[in-house]
Amino acid sequence: MLLRQQPPPHAIFWRGSFFREKRNLQFRSLLEEGGDVVSGCGETIPPLELPGGGSHYHHQPTLPTAEMATFLTGDMPDDPIDFPPQSQAPGLRDLDAALRCSICGELFDGPVSLSCGHCFCSCCVRTSLSTKQECPTCRKPGNEDHIRPNPSVEEAVLAWKRARQHILHLSKQDTPASADQAESGRPTKRLKRTRKVDYDSDLECIPGPSSSASRSASITPLTPKRHERRKPVSKALIVRTPKKAGSPIPSSDVEESDEGKMTSRETDLVQCPICEKKVIMTNINRHMDNNCQDANDTRSTKSQWAQLMGNNKAKKNQTRREDNDLERLPKASYDALKDRVLKDMLKEHDLSVTGDRNALERRHQRWVMLYNANLDKSHVNRKTIPELRSDLKLWEEERGRRKKHAVQDIETYERQHKYEFQRLIEQARPKQGTKPSSARDDTPEPGSDATIHESSDVERPTMSL
Amino acid sequence: MDARLRRVNKEIADCKNDKTSNIKIDLIDESPFHLKGSFPGPEGTPYQGGHFEVDIVIPESYPFQPVKMKFITKVYHPNISSASGAICLDILKDAWSPVLTLKSTLISLQSLLCSPEPNDPQDAEVAKHYTTSKNSFEETAAYWTHIYAGGPGRSSSAPLKGDGQDEIAIAGLDPAHVSGFEALGFPKGKVIDVLRRLNYRGANAAKITEDRVVQELLK
Secondary structure: OOHHHOOOHHHHHOOOHHHHHHHHHHHHHHHHHOOOOOOOOOOOOOOOOOOHHHHHOOOOOOOOOHHHHHHHHOOOOOOHHHOOOOOOOOOHHHHHHHOEOOOOOOEOOOEEEOOOOOEEEHHHHHHHHHHOOEOOOOOOEOOHHHOEEOHHHHHHHHHHHHHHHHHHHHHHHHHHHHHHOHHHOOHHHHHHHHHHHHHHHHHHHOOOOOOHHHHHHHHOOOOHHHHHHHHHHHHHHHHHHHHHHHOOOHHHOHHHHHHOOOHHHOOOEEEOOOOOOEEEHHHHHHHHHOOOOOHHHHHHHHHHHHHHHHHHHHHHHHHHHHHHHOOOOOOOOHHHOOHHHHHHHHHHOOOOOOOOHHHHHHHHHHHHHHHHHHHOOOHHHOOOHHHHHHHHHHHHHHHHHHHHHHHOOHHHHHHHOHHHHHHHHHHHHHHHHHHHHHHHHHOOOOOOHHHHHHHHHHOOOOOOO | OOHHHHHHHHHHHHHHHOOOOOOEEEEOOOOOOEEEEEEEOOOOOOOOOOEEEEEEEOOOOOOOOOOEEEEOOOOOEOOEOOOOOEEOOHHHOOOOOOOOOHHHHHHHHHHHHHOOOOOOOOOHHHHHHHHHOHHHHHHHHHHHHHHHOOOOOOOOOOOOOOHHHHHHHHHOOOHHHHHHHHOOOOOHHHHHHHHHHHOOOHHHHHHOOHHHHHHHHHO
16 A cells, blocks of 8 residues: 555656656747757656646746756756665665765765765865865865875775666666555565575575485476475575585485485585595596695685785886876965966966966866866776866866856847846836835934845844844 | 756755655746745744745855855844845855755755844844844734735734734834824824834833934934
8 A cells, every 4th residue: 555655667767756847847838939849858758747736836938048958858967866765775865875975966986085084076075175174064174185085985986886777777677566566565575585586596506415305496396386385495405505514525425325416516515535625526536636736726826826916016016106107286376376387387287378367277276176186086997187188178168158158149148038137127126116215214324224234235244232 | 967057956856855844946937046945934933834935046156155045035034134035144155065955055044933043133123123022023023924924824913904004013013102103293104114223112112212213203
């Protein structure tokens, strides 16, 4: 009964109805207008009847701005709520949320910790520290010197990135199925059972060592009818597994010799009577012939050690060398720099020197941040310098676009923001009407209404009462 | 999609998904960076039962700069301008942190309604009213909640007797005081204005001489 109240599967895995409502509205208005429908707007989203509550939303039939278009058509960024809620998949949302930066809301990109232990993307926290020198979470004072890379979290994020799609897929599969068999119980239970079945089937392939029970199980074809028998069998197997490790030689078992089927034991480990080492059954003769010196073994251990030591050494050297190569860039105090010096600093990193002084400063500042943040990642995850350069370029272009957008093409801008302008004009009108009268009334008194509000909008007054 | 848009997207989705917090975020116009937040007035306060709307503007460098918020709904509160809806709250100014979200900020506004801070006022007159006679302040705040935020009417108050009554109650004044000065021949609007400015309420009324009021009225 509980499950019946769930939203339909597409609502769970497709970001809330909010976006669909909005998109539909947008889509509809575009259709009504005969304007260009941004492709993808209506394709992925099944048409929904608009809920009654949707009507309070004041919708204006204007063309969407560029941002709105991305907002409506762009894929929703991945988010913890992609996963089913706590009741259906305990901990999945929390897990996803725990691996996200609290500043940008994305999975950690080059995670670093401050001295208080809070973890953020390197880029995010560097930007934050440049505005205010404190931990964004706990407000403990901090600065860029406190930044420490957090490779463990980085690894966890990488692993989670790889697993995320898969788990999402699994949970997607799981939920509709559990909704079907609503009376059979909670979906989590079903998940467990699936695993158990898998476990059983694994065991069928690898025959048990010595017990008749396991043997019978392995021979018995698995039919749905036998379903109830499987559980005890698997239990017996699980119990037996440690026992098997302790028992020295299984071949003394009477039942086994009776069975006479040895093929199944090819991979079993047996203890060598000479050196008491465990050796794979089929290799035991060769092992004893070689005076218990497993050639394969020794070589591998030796090479393993060599590899370990050698590799480590090489890696260490490499790390040291690379770290020497890639020193973190110092922050510059731009006020003290002449244009020429600043340009030289940019040229040093092959960055463009076009634009005014402000642009140069911002470009260098951003570059230092990108560069240093990149060094907070482990070697494999670092971007190359050309990649960083193109990142910087992208960032500048985006900033430029934002600014340009406000200036150029006045007519379209006016059309796009017609509603906003109208609203502002409407807001301003009544104020203009009342202002003269209130000004007449209130101006002499210093603590009067008008003066307080005007000044407090800019800076809040400290009143002594 | 740039980082700011992605984050705003997530935040709206998060609010939409959270059914327990009672915080809502809607679009106002065609920009995802101009939103309208709303929440119910906190229980056990004069704002109980009201529905408060907040205008939200997300700045260019969000989340490294605070969101701009102001009340659309008129609120009678020491830290909220009764005229413009401007809010005096540290996290909207210098105490902002990039880990704060639209939801957490709106929850902070909700709790600001629970605990006014009259020592750091946005609206000095309302703050004066609050500090001198809290009961009268709460009555006025509840009245504002009733007429502007759709809250329940005061059980004690008689049905509205027209605009005049309205004006006096909005100013949080005693109708007897207003009519007293009106009888001296001053226009009602002016009387309300002066009395409100002088905080001529409750026990404070006794401290202000009538001469002083008349002086103000004659100005």
